[in-house]
Amino acid sequence: MEVRMVKVLKDIMSANNTIAAENSRVFNERKVLTCNLMASPGAGKTSFITATYNAVKDRTPFAVIEGDIASQIDADKFAAMGVPVAQINTGGGCHLDANMIQSAINQFGLPDNSILFIENVGNLVCPASYKLGEQLRIVMSSTTEGYDKPYKYPAIFTDADAIILNKIDIAHAVEFDFALFEKGIRALNEQVPIFAISCKTGEGIQAWTDWLMNRKTEIYPGA
Amino acid sequence: MEVRMVKVLKDIMSANNTIAAENSRVFNERKVLTCNLMASPGAGKTSFITATYNAVKDRTPFAVIEGDIASQIDADKFAAMGVPVAQINTGGGCHLDANMIQSAINQFGLPDNSILFIENVGNLVCPASYKLGEQLRIVMSSTTEGYDKPYKYPAIFTDADAIILNKIDIAHAVEFDFALFEKGIRALNEQVPIFAISCKTGEGIQAWTDWLMNRKTEIYPGA
Numbered sequence: 001m002e003v004r005m006v007k008v009l010k011d012i013m014s015a016n017n018t019i020a021a022e023n024s025r026v027f028n029e030r031k032v033l034t035c036n037l038m039a040s041p042g043a044g045k046t047s048f049i050t051a052t053y054n055a056v057k058d059r060t061p062f063a064v065i066e067g068d069i070a071s072q073i074d075a076d077k078f079a080a081m082g083v084p085v086a087q088i089n090t091g092g093g094c095h096l097d098a099n100m101i102q103s104a105i106n107q108f109g110l111p112d113n114s115i116l117f118i119e120n121v122g123n124l125v126c127p128a129s130y131k132l133g134e135q136l137r138i139v140m141s142s143t144t145e146g147y148d149k150p151y152k153y154p155a156i157f158t159d160a161d162a163i164i165l166n167k168i169d170i171a172h173a174v175e176f177d178f179a180l181f182e183k184g185i186r187a188l189n190e191q192v193p194i195f196a197i198s199c200k201t202g203e204g205i206q207a208w209t210d211w212l213m214n215r216k217t218e219i220y221p222g223a
Numbered sequence: 224m225e226v227r228m229v230k231v232l233k234d235i236m237s238a239n240n241t242i243a244a245e246n247s248r249v250f251n252e253r254k255v256l257t258c259n260l261m262a263s264p265g266a267g268k269t270s271f272i273t274a275t276y277n278a279v280k281d282r283t284p285f286a287v288i289e290g291d292i293a294s295q296i297d298a299d300k301f302a303a304m305g306v307p308v309a310q311i312n313t314g315g316g317c318h319l320d321a322n323m324i325q326s327a328i329n330q331f332g333l334p335d336n337s338i339l340f341i342e343n344v345g346n347l348v349c350p351a352s353y354k355l356g357e358q359l360r361i362v363m364s365s366t367t368e369g370y371d372k373p374y375k376y377p378a379i380f381t382d383a384d385a386i387i388l389n390k391i392d393i394a395h396a397v398e399f400d401f402a403l404f405e406k407g408i409r410a411l412n413e414q415v416p417i418f419a420i421s422c423k424t425g426e427g428i429q430a431w432t433d434w435l436m437n438r439k440t441e442i443y444p445g446a
Contacts, residue, residue: 041375042364070375149264170397
């Protein structure tokens, strides 16, 4: 039983990685900087993408792929702002995979030279295993979840290219221990930048978007 | 590919249900009321079990099985309080399954006639699919996650026997919309009781534990 499961998982992972590599090639050709945003339910992913969009929209085209098990609550918000957006409903599935992204790319007006945010299903576990073809893996945690997430969900923090700590405006009210949070991350990922932000007050958004725009210039010089 | 995965998943589910039924038989024989607690990372599961324990410890034996991908931070807390506790580390796995529980039952001093809390891996998706042999499925959400969790993660709310809304002491600060939260739940699960609580202030804990102790008496009269 266990062995069979592993075998099939290996096949799934191999097929996923092949499609992820194809997606990556498309993104590179079209100079799309793709960010795979992963977080717990309710960490503030949609608010964070919205804050990022508002901060960079005068400097870059922008698009969003929304991943949810059900509903299109978040996609409707971006459509209302005029952002090109595709909705993926996984129908019970606990993560996005590269095949879903490949289908989505061809079904909405993804602009060239853009920043594409992929909002993964709210889950700190399963999305860590599935590459989508992204250049940047962004992991968000929020102060209300407590300091111990890196200790309990290590895989997703280990591979992150940037870590966002949201809801710092209520860090004091929830007695968030930043030192222990950072210590947990550093044990897994020595170099990753950590951006402490509040989507509500706007604190920290500029430092984050400066880093993001710099990454875009480094990855696609002259785009 | 897709078909093969579904086939194996069916085998896994069938094997899991068989072991869950065995666990259920053991719990019934020993008159153990087992609660499978499921929530997002950081919703406050451990604080909630602690508050429940403190409210009922003079009326019932109590035990805990802790499920985590890694670490034993939470199990250490219960051990320090003198509560019989078993730690399961899934080593990357995104949910507990019935086999893990079967192993755990035999490896720690689970008291007869007790309330057993199983703290599942923090995840609003995958644990919904795996029965453990529990009598009660308890789903917790917290105000800081936003009102929309029942809309986005419907499966786990549909099967719940009780829903706990935690962190109501900061509901106002995070502008939590209780009416929309309740509406989302009622669309999935008409009868389920919803307990709004704060583990920090203790608000709502008595109503919740009264319900829990009543359920124990109903399920095991005279125990």
